Amino acid sequence: QKVSVEVLDHLEHLALVDFRDLEGVERLQKAIQFADQLLEVNTDGVEPMDSVLEDRCLYLREDDVTEGNCTKDLLENAREKVEEYFLAPPGNIPLPKLEE
Amino acid sequence: AVLKDGLRSQVSAALKEGQVTPTELCQRCLALIKSTKFLNAYITVAEETALKQAEESEERYKKGQPLGILDGIPIAVKDNFNTAGIETTCASNMLKGYISPYNATVVQKLLDQGAVLLGKTNLDEFAMGSGSTDGVFGPVRNPWSYSKQYKEKSVPKSHSEDEESSWVITGGSSGGSAAAVSSFTCFAALGSDTGGSTRNPAAHCGVVGLKPTYGLISRHGLIPLVNSMDVPGILTRCVDDAAILLGSLAGHDPKDSTTIQDDFKPFELPNLTDISKFSIGIPKEYHAPGLSSEILALWSKAADLFKNAGAKVVEVSLPHTRYSIVCYHVLCTAEVASNMARFDGLEYGHRSDKKDSTESMYAATRREGFNDVVRGRILSGNYFLLKQNYEKYFVKAQKVRRLIANDFMKVFKSGVDILLAPTTLTDAALYTEFIQEDNRTRSAQDDILTQAANMAGLPAISVPTALSERGLPVGLQFIGRSFQEKQLLTVAKWFEKQVQFPVIELEEVKRHDNGVFQHQKSSFS
Numbered sequence: 001q002k003v004s005v006e007v008l009d010h011l012e013h014l015a016l017v018d019f020r021d022l023e024g025v026e027r028l029q030k031a032i033q034f035a036d037q038l039l040e041v042n043t044d045g046v047e048p049m050d051s052v053l054e055d056r057c058l059y060l061r062e063d064d065v066t067e068g069n070c071t072k073d074l075l076e077n078a079r080e081k082v083e084e085y086f087l088a089p090p091g092n093i094p095l096p097k098l099e100e
Numbered sequence: 101a102v103l104k105d106g107l108r109s110q111v112s113a114a115l116k117e118g119q120v121t122p123t124e125l126c127q128r129c130l131a132l133i134k135s136t137k138f139l140n141a142y143i144t145v146a147e148e149t150a151l152k153q154a155e156e157s158e159e160r161y162k163k164g165q166p167l168g169i170l171d172g173i174p175i176a177v178k179d180n181f182n183t184a185g186i187e188t189t190c191a192s193n194m195l196k197g198y199i200s201p202y203n204a205t206v207v208q209k210l211l212d213q214g215a216v217l218l219g220k221t222n223l224d225e226f227a228m229g230s231g232s233t234d235g236v237f238g239p240v241r242n243p244w245s246y247s248k249q250y251k252e253k254s255v256p257k258s259h260s261e262d263e264e265s266s267w268v269i270t271g272g273s274s275g276g277s278a279a280a281v282s283s284f285t286c287f288a289a290l291g292s293d294t295g296g297s298t299r300n301p302a303a304h305c306g307v308v309g310l311k312p313t314y315g316l317i318s319r320h321g322l323i324p325l326v327n328s329m330d331v332p333g334i335l336t337r338c339v340d341d342a343a344i345l346l347g348s349l350a351g352h353d354p355k356d357s358t359t360i361q362d363d364f365k366p367f368e369l370p371n372l373t374d375i376s377k378f379s380i381g382i383p384k385e386y387h388a389p390g391l392s393s394e395i396l397a398l399w400s401k402a403a404d405l406f407k408n409a410g411a412k413v414v415e416v417s418l419p420h421t422r423y424s425i426v427c428y429h430v431l432c433t434a435e436v437a438s439n440m441a442r443f444d445g446l447e448y449g450h451r452s453d454k455k456d457s458t459e460s461m462y463a464a465t466r467r468e469g470f471n472d473v474v475r476g477r478i479l480s481g482n483y484f485l486l487k488q489n490y491e492k493y494f495v496k497a498q499k500v501r502r503l504i505a506n507d508f509m510k511v512f513k514s515g516v517d518i519l520l521a522p523t524t525l526t527d528a529a530l531y532t533e534f535i536q537e538d539n540r541t542r543s544a545q546d547d548i549l550t551q552a553a554n555m556a557g558l559p560a561i562s563v564p565t566a567l568s569e570r571g572l573p574v575g576l577q578f579i580g581r582s583f584q585e586k587q588l589l590t591v592a593k594w595f596e597k598q599v600q601f602p603v604i605e606l607e608e609v610k611r612h613d614n615g616v617f618q619h620q621k622s623s624f625s
Contacts, residue, residue, distance in 0.1 A: 011483055015437065017466050017475045017478050017479060018475075020472075028480055030540075034429060037426045038430065038493065043496060046503060047499070049498050050328065053360065058357050060357070074447070077447065088458050089456065093458070093459065095457075
């Protein structure tokens with residue numbers, strides 16, 4: 001059961017990572033095949049587990065400002081910036097569709 | 101020789117008494133790092149800052165006010181932990197040149213106690229792999245490849261080209277950290293463990309590798325792979341040292357809401373002589389396909405060791421073991437797909453020159469920055485998270501995860517205190533053989549004995565047990581109950597004492613540091 005070109009295309013758009021070549025696509029096929037083994041397991045009545053710490057209350061701290069004012073440090077690592085903005089190319093331009 | 105001191109309590113005593121100074125210790129470690137450069141264990145050596153930290157430590161010792169047992173002790177940190185002012189690359193093009201603006205909590209804790217940060221160690225790219233062979237800075241070489249023990253057994257006494265191709269891998273993904281500790285360049289190193297990444301290289305490099313309970317040590321600043329399974333790992337040369345490191349790192353961190361809020365009390369390990377009160381479980385499913393007969397025999401011998409010492413040794417069953425690797429595969433790739441989304445080139449890291457649109461810039465940045473392994477996992481993860489697949493794969497895997505965790509709970513409820521199992525299927529492979537198979541296949545094979553503990557969040561420790569027929573280390577692992585590290589380490593320490601694992605005889609090192617070691621020998625005999 002092969003993955004359709006539509007789905008491959010959709011994945012590339014979601015992941016913003018390309019399959020690059022046939023090898024990449026085959027790798028995905030193998031990964032899916034591998035994962036299909038899970039379907040054998042009987043999980044009737046079993047709740048999904050999000051976290052091993054599910055029986056505990058998550059720590060919530062007080063809504064107080066305890067740190068910040070580090071704009072300069074954070075901008076250090078950005079390659080393109082203008083004043084205190086991270087600079088991005090124009091948005092809302094979709095990627096071209098995947099060829100067969 | 102000071103550098104060979106596994107017991108940091110000995111080194112600490114030496115520092116306190118002025119037998120050796122922090123700067124001397126630091127300089128020796130730095131020199132050793134230089135002379136063992138061929139191991140490729142370090143990505144970045146922070147020479148200047150390390151010496152400065154050592155000098156500050158020396159001042160404190162002079163005043164008689166050391167910060168604690170870790171003051172002046174050289175340590176190394178895996179390159180997926182943020183270290184302020186020091187490049188953090190995750191062995192990926194995506195973060196080459198990235199200088200962290202902050203310290204990971206565990207790094208900060210070590211520095212606050214006066215530890216000397218020597219540098220950042222090599223790993224598989226973004227900690228994905230089981231060989232430490234897939235990073236952009238090249239593979240890490242197992243120091244045991246250059247040991248007398250290995251050479252006598254495995255290297256034909258001929259040309260250097262044979263020597264070149266006879267080196268073995270460290271295992272991964274914390275291979276650099278394991279190699280650094282194993283070759284005496286530091287006294288302890290931080291690794292990370294998501295599917296066995298600390299225990300696997302620990303076993304292959306003959307060092308102790310501790311995976312703490314999920315929620316015990318802060319992940320703040322550890323570049324995440326799988327948020328629900330990642331933990332910082334501890335690599336040391338003996339179990340006592342692991343306990344010391346654990347004591348300085350564990351505890352609630354307000355910056356990591358997944359750390360538990362219970363008070364953590366650092367402990368000293370008792371010198372247990374009577375093991376008879378313990379019940380050791382031998383999980384039969386860990387006799388997995390591919391387990392070498394050698395390791396099977398060692399595992400059996402270890403079980404007998406406990407039995408003969410009066411402990412209760414029982415065979416137990418963890419029935420869902422054979423599905424754990426598949427379950428891990430789905431959950432891991434799904435969480436990876438989510439975690440890797442942050443790398444878009446805008447705020448930090450590599451940025452492509454493509455300017456047409458945001459999306460094309462992101463896509464190009466990620467194509468240029470990530471290797472095949474990372475990209476493959478992102479794509480697989482996104483597939484399993486698609487609306488049409490979500491229930492079928494992701495939720496299903498979460499259910500299987502519960503079954504796996506329950507398997508452990510049942511066994512511990514039945515009275516078993518500690519599980520004993522192999523850490524790896526074989527001893528370290530030749531690099532030339534290891535790279536014949538792709539990363540995903542290798543990871544699936546090698547993680548089989550280690551990753552169930554990550555799924556259940558349990559603490560586990562790999563202890564060097566014996567040398568294989570090829571002269572390479574083999575480790576066995578102990579898995580304990582959640583947050584029962586004291587019990588786990590107590591048993592591990594007892595075992596360590598029984599097996600008396602040999603010290604590595606590194607000939608290359610001896611050649612370069614003859615003078616240094618001789619000098620030490622005379623001061624400490």
